[in-house]
Amino acid sequence: MSSNGGFILADPRSLRTILIVLDSVGIGELPDAPEYGDAGSNTIGNIAKAVGGLRIPNLEKLGIGNIYPIEGTKPLKATGNYGKMQETSAGKDTTNGHWEFVGVQLTRPLPTYPHGFPNDLIEEFERRIGRKILGNKPASGTEIINELGGLHVKTGCPIVYTSADSVFQVAAHEEVIPLDELYRICKIAREMLTGEHGVGRVIARPFIGSHGKYTRTGNRHDYSLHFGRTVLNELADAGLPVIGVGKIYDIYGGSGITKGIHTEGNMDGVDKTLEAMQQYPNGLLFANLVDFDMLYGHRNDPKGFARAIEDFDARLPEILASMREDDMLMITADHGCDPTTPGTDHSREYVPLLVYGRLLRQNVDLGIRNTFADIGATLADRHGVPKPSIGESFYSVIAR
Known part of the structure; x- marks a missing residue:
């Protein structure tokens, strides 16, 4: 002192x-x-x-x-x-x-994707996670799960979307893609998204519920650059x-x-x-x-x-x-x-x-x-x- x-x-x-x-x-x-x-x-x-x-x-x-x-x-x-x-x-x-x-x-501003992510990047992402994806466009998180949630539940394909921010978001129903698997998928995206495509955050966006009543849960997880x-x-x-x-x-x-x-x-x-x-x-x-x-x-x-x-x-x-x-x-x-x-x-x-x-x-x-x-x-x-x-x-x- x-x-x-x-x-x-x-x-x-x-x-x-x-x-x-x-x-x-x-x-x-x-x-x-x-x-x-x-x-x-x-x-x-x-x-x-x-x-x-x-x-x-x-x-x-x-x-x-x-x-x-x-x-x-x-x-x-x-x-x-x-x-x-x-x-x-x-x-x-x-x-x-x-x-x-x-x-x-x-x-420099972090990259944004007003028209969705490039096809070659998405194709490589699909290859690495062993699944096809749905979406690949800018969207409201609540709106896109209502739009594509039913197809996601039917096919098991995760929903990929972005916003005006520098983000790569992956939405999945917790009963279709368990949290551990969703987090693994997002970690793969984070490993890929560097350099030219180095978005600020990859975000896991889990949700629950049934068609027309989907709601996002508190199990969101961000993977930052x-x-x-x-x-x-x-x-x-x-x-x-x-x-x-x-x-x-x-x-x-x-x-x-x-x-x-x-x-x-x-x-x-x-x-x-x-x-x-x-x-x-x-x-x-x-x-x-x-x-x-x-x-x-x-x-x-x-x-x-x-x-x-x-x-x-x-x-x-x-x-x-x-x-x-x-x-x-x-x-x-x-x-x-x-x-x-x-x-x-x-x-x-x-x-x-x-x-x-x-x-x-x-x-x-x-x-x-x-x-x-x-x-x-x-x-x-x-x-x-x-x-x-x-x-x-x-x-x-x-x-x-």
């Missing part, structure tokens, strides 16, 4: 940070948004207008209304610190955003717990994550985060709440999206009350997915940055951060591990 200006400074390895990603809750178009077809996108701003204002008093107290004028909120003297971040990596996918958080900049060493590896190598809640473990392929905790929806994600806060007194608790994106953004449902934001806001006091005096909470997003625009793709947007801790300064305007990697640099700075090659820490600005 050491002292500074009368305060006792804790060993940085004893500190805990809670990082929560509100998946796709962007806060306004980036300057290069028109190049991505996203001019005018503003996920949270446009949702608020569409529903006549958001009621998010707890996020408001942390300073979200100070970042951008959101109908239903107001700027005020915040208990937290606030700003927004711009993405320097090419693209607007989950993979790009999360890897940039921890210090990796992707200079690896992009090198990150601040997560530095934290884990320093002996700190790095706990991934939700799809965090899958996004990083387990690299630098000491434990992954599966979740089923936003509220379960909050529950599991609270449970982890009781179990792990130090290190990084890193959660992704995916319902905003999966259930509402991609389905162009601003009312559902607004309700999900308000539901998270209502749970936020539980998280704040569970924080220790020397904890730090960071809330952000990985991209936008504006449900008020015609398309269903992600949108190239700034993301909010809210930072709170009882021993931190309050109401500091963190401005526009030049890269999402400022989060990784701040984590490294706070926990006393080597910093990523990109990103600027804002910890000294908010630490007392």
